[in-house]
Amino acid sequence: MSEFDLIRRHFTRATPGALLGVGDDCALLQATPGRVLAVSTDMLVSGTHFFPDADPYGLGHKTLAVNLSDLAAMGAVPRWATLAISLPAADDMWLEQFSAGFFALAARYGVDLVGGDTTRGPLNLCVTIFGEVDAQQALRRSGAQVGDEIWVSGTLGDAALALAHMQGRVRLEDDEFASCAVALHQPQPRVALGLALRGLAGSAIDISDGFLADLGHILDASGVGAEIDFLALPVSDVVRRRFVASYLLSGGDDYELCFTAPVSRHAEVLAIGQEIDLPLSCVGRIVAGHGCFVRDGDGKLIDTEGAGYDHFR
């Protein structure tokens, strides 16, 4: 199969939302007047972000999901994506599964794949995603205010626990692993939440490098500090049973949203969670100063040195 056959067979679908999709030097996209473009790019590398033998369907899903998660954290409506792939060989079965996972998620969010590149090399998947948002409503990292509540969607730590099991660092029962592995392999981008938070949340970020590290980006950008109630952090039954604090605080790959909102809007936030059927937990407060202080049930500070994932540390 040639490079062009491969693109035609696996990556060329209808692009009703684009003027011109795959197959020219560029795609042509008509932006919605009055909105601004929200753009993000994420690269997934075999051996760094996933195991070389990862299920290709799940990998197709995750490759798009981590990018949709960035749009969600900005409150943007997903529109288009490009996909560049480097592959060791043109494996037709693998590509069929990968593209099926990718396009299933794309269809759910109305995302058109409008362009890409396919080349030979170590397995590497790079998506650039495009959404649209009103400039005034975009959920930036810099809008946290002293006194705001800090919220987290879903649960934290499941993906990190599943990874620890796969790496032999913990030993889960089959049913425990199965429930955690969903978070690791098929993360659900919180697009509906991000859209609902427009005009309500002062700041937002998606949790990809670990809760403390990502909250830290909000604090840095906003010039504020935070007090976190460790026992308020939302955990699944499995993570609660296998309790390891570091998975909650610094486990990566959760793709939940962390956001801030005024105390006066507490009930509105809870109502959004009910409406979209996603638990939202208030886990702390924005305070003056800088740094993030995590307290246990007795009010004692928990040591959080070295939390968060960094590819080059």
Place this chain on the structure above:
Amino acid sequence: MSEFDLIRRHFTRATPGALLGVGDDCALLQATPGRVLAVSTDMLVSGTHFFPDADPYGLGHKTLAVNLSDLAAMGAVPRWATLAISLPAADDMWLEQFSAGFFALAARYGVDLVGGDTTRGPLNLCVTIFGEVDAQQALRRSGAQVGDEIWVSGTLGDAALALAHMQGRVRLEDDEFASCAVALHQPQPRVALGLALRGLAGSAIDISDGFLADLGHILDASGVGAEIDFLALPVSDVVRRRFVASYLLSGGDDYELCFTAPVSRHAEVLAIGQEIDLPLSCVGRIVAGHGCFVRDGDGKLIDTEGAGYDHFR
């Protein structure tokens, strides 16, 4: 150096053309009313597109240049780019040189680097580029008409000859190699030409996979054939001296433009070449039917089987 320090030090510059640049979940971009976005992505992989010990400054240039070349082929004004990098290690010197080469070319074309991703893995460079163009003036591949002339900018084959020398397949003198190597390592995207051709050329493509392969894409998209005069193909003195037909016809990495225009506009095309100081050569005609026929000085057909670069063939 951490991942975040690395991004801050090497890849965070002012982004006067963006509402929000590097450092949030997404960049925010305000598109120009009345224009459409032209988007393209290209991935360069160590060992496939360049030698692992390639000069990082040149690589920074080329990584952006090949993407600008796609905008040029669409007649789009360059605006923004994202850059995702996978690196084996955080090599400060390498990154300083790479980013210097990237930003020098970005500055020349007013491109803001608005986002990216930095991760650990085999060396891989993925740029997504954004330009703007009037939808009616975009230079698509599908607009070639029977009777149109076929044009090529600059010269063909220099990059392929330089690569052949580096791979030991030919032996060039030092001065010969130096003159060819510029085409391979520091290709000049033909942005000014693409912009000048709006409203004039019926179709255009950039020559990255080889002249015949890329012209073939125009022919396929337009449902036409072509007659090419081999002796009219533009070559540098070195390529003429070291004459190997395959470098001209199927050598990749030239990043010149191939375009079609009505015969009635022949003089206008030549005038554009003079104005932007870039030789433009009329190399053949669009004909009815399909296929591309290349004739030598005696009018005999040249065998062109297997021309063009394909990553998976």
